[in-house]
Amino acid sequence: MKVTTRKAALGGLAMFGAAVLLAGCGSAPEDSGSTDGGEAASDFLPCMVSDAGGFDDKSFNQLGFEGLTAAADELGVEPVTVQSDAETDYAPNLTNLVDQGCNLIVTVGFALASAAGESAEANPDIEYVSIDDTVDLDFDGQTDFDNIKPIIFDTAQAAFLAGYAAADYSKTGIVGTFGGMNFPTVSIFMDGFAQGVEYHNQEKGTNVQVLGWDRAAQDGLFTGGFEANDTARNTAQGLIDQNVDVLLPVGGPIYQSAAAAIRDSGREIAMIGVDADFTQTDPSVADLMLTSILKGIDVGTKEAVLAAGNGEFDNTPFIGTLENEGVGIAPFHDFESKVSSSLQGELDDLKAAIIAGDIKVESYLSASE
Structure with a gap:
């Protein structure tokens, strides 16, 4: 399957990445990994550089780290991990890993795309895995370098299910979402969520409103x-003040701020997590979680690292979908008794219909099929 991207949506990402490269010309940050690059159980050295959220973000950085360490344990090697604390760390961190002799470098997050492409071009003998970006910086529909394997997710499919569930659960008839920055891997959650709400309105005769995202403009509320x-x-808080009773924050740790605002409101407001099942990764917010929109970052990363460690690196993009279980939604957990008894069955039917192609969920990835 050919992977393409919408130029308008990704143009800002290319400019963002270029700025990162220009800014990242200082000395390399300290290695925060588990080894100093010394003698290991084999000659294979897998490495990873995080996005600015850090490896303990309870979200995509953490999932990538878990996938890396699981693969390293199976291979009997010790990985190197370097955490980025700011955008200016990306390029120096990659140089740091190259200098340590890494055979495989995993970059976590779309914001590293430009830095990853630059590093891959300069080091064709090193293999790279790009989580959440195809590294198609010239917008020709293909990953720019043969030594990069993209791991990406058609998250709109799972977000559609979460949006349907939110509309079904909502008592105020108003749900909301906001993101970190308007990049495709963020807005794909928000747009899929809105499509699910629209489908519920269409099928159930409801009129649930979505605040924070405009499907026609492909723009919304960002921090x-x-x-x-x-x-x-x-x-x-701005969304809470407009009477939302379901809130989807998209962008790593920003959910923690949303949770604090919900608790201060004193209202019964449910939250939807992204990437990981927040009930499991952050039990402190379990009582707020209606569900979470899941991305199999840990599984995809583990498989890619294992393949590379066994000399079977494959640069074919992995695209997570409902069909291959690369995306999905978490159980209702504490909210199981609060949702309608028929909801889970309806979601199962919707999932089957999306997989069969009977329901079309739009996204920048599905448009390329």
């Missing part, structure tokens, strides 16, 4: 970053 800070909290 400008992926930090759990006052901006994220105020953004969540």
Whole structure:
């Protein structure tokens, strides 16, 4: 399957990545990994550089790290991991890993795409895995370098199910979403969520509103970053003030700010997680979680690292879908008794219909099929 991207949506990403490369010309940050690059059980050295959220973000960085370490354990090797604390760390961190003799470098997150492409071009003998980006910086529909394997996810399919569930659960008839930055791997959650709400309205005769995302404009409410800070909290509060009772924050740790705003409101507001099952990765918010939109980052990363470690690196993009279980939604957990008794069965039927192609969920990835 040919992977393409929408130029308008990704143009900002290319400019963002270029700025990262220009800014990242200082000395390499300290290695925060588990080894100093010394003698290992084999000659294969798998490595990873995180996005700015850090490896303990309870979300996609953490899932990538778990996939890497699981593969390394199976291979009997010790990986190197380097954490990025800012955008300016990306390029120096990659240089750091190259200098340590890494055979495979996994970059976690679309924001590293430009830096990953630059590093891959300069080091054709090193294999790369790009999580959440195809590294198609010239927009020709193909990954730019043969030594990069993309791991990407058609998250809109799973977000559609979460949106349907949110509309079914909502008592106020208003649900909301906001993101870190308007990049395709963020907005794909928001757009799929809105499509699910629309489908519920169509099938059930409801009129649930979605605040924070405009499908026609392909734009919405964004904090400008992926930090759990006052901006994220105020953004969540703005939606809460408009009477939402389901909230989908998209962008790593920003959910923590949303959770704080929900608790301060004193209202019964459910939250939807992204990437990982937040009930499991962050039990402190379990009582707020209606469900989570899942991406199999850990599984995809483990498989890619194992293949490379066994001399079977394959640069064919992995695209997670409902059909291959690369995406999905988490159980309702504490909300099981709060949702309608028929909802799970309806979601199972919707999933089957999406897989069969009877329901079309739009996304920048599905448009390329």
